[in-house]
Amino acid sequence: MNRLPLHQDLHLMAHNEAGKLLTHQSSLALALAGAVLTELVLAERVAVVQGRITVSDRRRTDDPVIDALLDLIPRDRDHRDVRSWFKAAAKDIYVRTRDDLVAKGVLAPVTRRRMGMLPYLRYQLTDISWAVRASSGVRSAAEGFKQPDAGCATLCGLVAVLRVEAELYLSQPSGRLVERLRAIADEHSPTVKELVHIVDTLVAEAAVAVYR
Secondary structure (H helix, E strand, O other), rough: OOOOOOOHHHHOOOOOOOEEEOHHHHHHHHHHHHHHHHHHHHHHHHOEEEOEEEOOOOOOOOOHHHHHHHHHHHHHOOOOOOHHHHHHHHOOHHHHHHHHHHHHHOEEEEEEEEEEOOOEEEEOOOHHHHHHHHHHHHHHOOOOOOOOOOHHHHHHHHHHHHHOOOHOOOOOOOOHHHHHHHHHHHHHHHHHHHHHHHHHHHHHHHHHHHHO
């Protein structure tokens, strides 16, 4: 069972075993964009300098989501700052990520019925071990068993932003666990702290906009 990229791990952690989304789709889309950008920065394919994004390596990665967004950055002159790029990338990243997980055999579409009548589609795990594997690093970091790398620290921060910490199945009180996950992201590196903070700000702004 191969390790999934950060954004796919995050997608799995934001759904329960039955495929139900545990947060707002718009919030998850912004977080997925943050995870992809972090992956590109860590791989030294992209750099973020003074709030602007530049691409240094355009080689294909064979990941349709990462490659699509890697192409978007230099092509779209209207979305060069990080915040605007997140918003542009978030438009279809949720569906792209889900479809790639289906193509990999991690998720499978299942038709269910509400009240035994109205059909609806869910995308369920083909094997629960995918979800266990996706969250294992975050659980270990939260409990202090393992020092997180940059990718894991990013996931910790994004799980806290999305408030899907319950899927970690840890005995810590929810509020304390969220504080711990945020601290892991903040203390890891300036890059991880900055990118998670941007996602957090955008998610909060989107939530406020709903009530205006």
